[in-house]
Amino acid sequence: MKEGKFSKNQLRRYPIYLKFLSNLKEQGVEYVSSPLIGEELGYSQEQVRKDLQAISDEEGRPKKGRSVSQLIDSLESFLGYRENNPAILIGAGHLGSALLRYPAFSSMGLMIKAAFDVDPNKIGEMIGETHVYPLDDMERLVPGLCAKIAIICTPASVAQEVANLAVKAGCRAIWSFAPIHLSLPDSVILEEVNLASSLAVLSHRLDSLLD
Amino acid sequence: MKEGKFSKNQLRRYPIYLKFLSNLKEQGVEYVSSPLIGEELGYSQEQVRKDLQAISDEEGRPKKGRSVSQLIDSLESFLGYRENNPAILIGAGHLGSALLRYPAFSSMGLMIKAAFDVDPNKIGEMIGETHVYPLDDMERLVPGLCAKIAIICTPASVAQEVANLAVKAGCRAIWSFAPIHLSLPDSVILEEVNLASSLAVLSHRLDSLLD
DNA sequence: TAGATTGTTAATCGATTAACAATC
DNA sequence: TAGATTGTTAATCGATTAACAATC
Numbered sequence A, B: 001m002k003e004g005k006f007s008k009n010q011l012r013r014y015p016i017y018l019k020f021l022s023n024l025k026e027q028g029v030e031y032v033s034s035p036l037i038g039e040e041l042g043y044s045q046e047q048v049r050k051d052l053q054a055i056s057d058e059e060g061r062p063k064k065g066r067s068v069s070q071l072i073d074s075l076e077s078f079l080g081y082r083e084n085n086p087a088i089l090i091g092a093g094h095l096g097s098a099l100l101r102y103p104a105f106s107s108m109g110l111m112i113k114a115a116f117d118v119d120p121n122k123i124g125e126m127i128g129e130t131h132v133y134p135l136d137d138m139e140r141l142v143p144g145l146c147a148k149i150a151i152i153c154t155p156a157s158v159a160q161e162v163a164n165l166a167v168k169a170g171c172r173a174i175w176s177f178a179p180i181h182l183s184l185p186d187s188v189i190l191e192e193v194n195l196a197s198s199l200a201v202l203s204h205r206l207d208s209l210l211d
Numbered sequence C, D: 001t002a003g004a005t006t007g008t009t010a011a012t013c014g015a016t017t018a019a020c021a022a023t024c
Helices: A008-026 A032-043 A045-055 A067-078 A094-100 A135-146 A154-167 A195-210 B008-027 B035-042 B045-055 B068-079 B094-100 B136-144 B156-169 B195-211
Strands: A085-088 A110-117 A130-134 A149-152 A171-178 A189-192 B085-090 B110-117 B129-136 B149-152 B173-176 B189-192
Touching: A008 A045, A008 A067, A008 B195, A032 A045, A032 B156, A067 B195, A085 A094, A085 A135, A085 A154, A094 B094, A094 B110, A094 B129, A110 B094, A110 B195, A130 A135, A135 A154, A149 B085, A154 A171, A171 B173, A171 B195, A195 B008, A195 B068, A195 B173, A195 B189, B008 B035, B008 B045, B008 B068, B035 B045, B045 B068, B085 B094, B085 B136, B085 B156, B094 B110, B110 B136, B136 B156, B149 B156, B156 B173
Parallel strands: A085 A110, A085 A149, A110 A130, A149 A171, A171 A189, B085 B110, B085 B149, B110 B129, B149 B173, B173 B189
Antiparallel strands: none
């Protein structure tokens, strides 16, 4: 795989290529061209070509395109889907429980080793295949799990606090689903999934459409 | 409010400003400057100034900044949080159920009027305050609900199919949480929340950090 | 007043798109 | 061969950042 700089938008597209190519492979398709992928996914053919060039181990073949299997290999390896990334989840409420039961994470290399909550009714239970521990045990347990990623699904009011605890316990990346912006040291990766932001994009475009 | 063009990234920032400003207001803060907001949220002061100028009804005051309450008003009105947007949800599994129980949507003007599923165990039940109907009833019920937004939480394998049904039933916007890219007519708004994309950004940056 | 902040205009930066020769 | 697709280089576009006069 080639090295290089990848923009946020570009990184976001890779899993979408991968999903599309996996479906193609299931249908028995062996080669695919950039214009076809672009057509199906709503990207320009130039963009697809550049994106795939940047991560593929093999060159494409003029007139034929690229090998679907080889692209899948390159994408899975680039995205780290063949690694084991231990993670913890904090806040086993409705959303947290849904994520704990989401089977696709393990195929993406994300292994949620433990969940933490303060609710006595949840502590000690299993959600999916994950055990729920008291939040107070986090600092003690995280080092042994080698978890570098903390998934935060708490209410906004405590999200900053538990993020700080996760960093203190040794996590280097925070994946936050809490509806509030977190402030963390630059040495920590922060990725926020903000439903309000997503809805804002949708509503604004819908308003324009219905005018 | 001023008219103008808003980029996707810009639209995503507005709910984040709003949340931050709401917290400021709770603390009794009356005026706030763009440099302060930028500092707290990790944006440049120029960007904050432009973003707020574009949606604010009042001008800022040199040396003082902008009125927190007035900004909140402008943001809520711009984001449509004072409207009632009827919506439906399709696929009442773990994630769908979590969204049905998410109380913040109503404060964002999003009213989920009905949920649809094919699982006989779920049909007829209430999840949160929403009734679950058979998927087959969708086309009949949506017009009466005036639902223009369909929230899709089904498995990838059926997401395209139910999206098509929602459009046929009269929905003009699809908010999809299914892990697959959907293809829809240009006349329909599509906003996809793709966890794999978000994780890809996080993992790539974590890999760079740990190298 | 002095100085912080505003709003506006210009410059920069980076991503996307276009153009085109090379290749099977 | 002809033509579709590739990879590369150049042009365009748009968002962000910088510069600066205006203002309380």
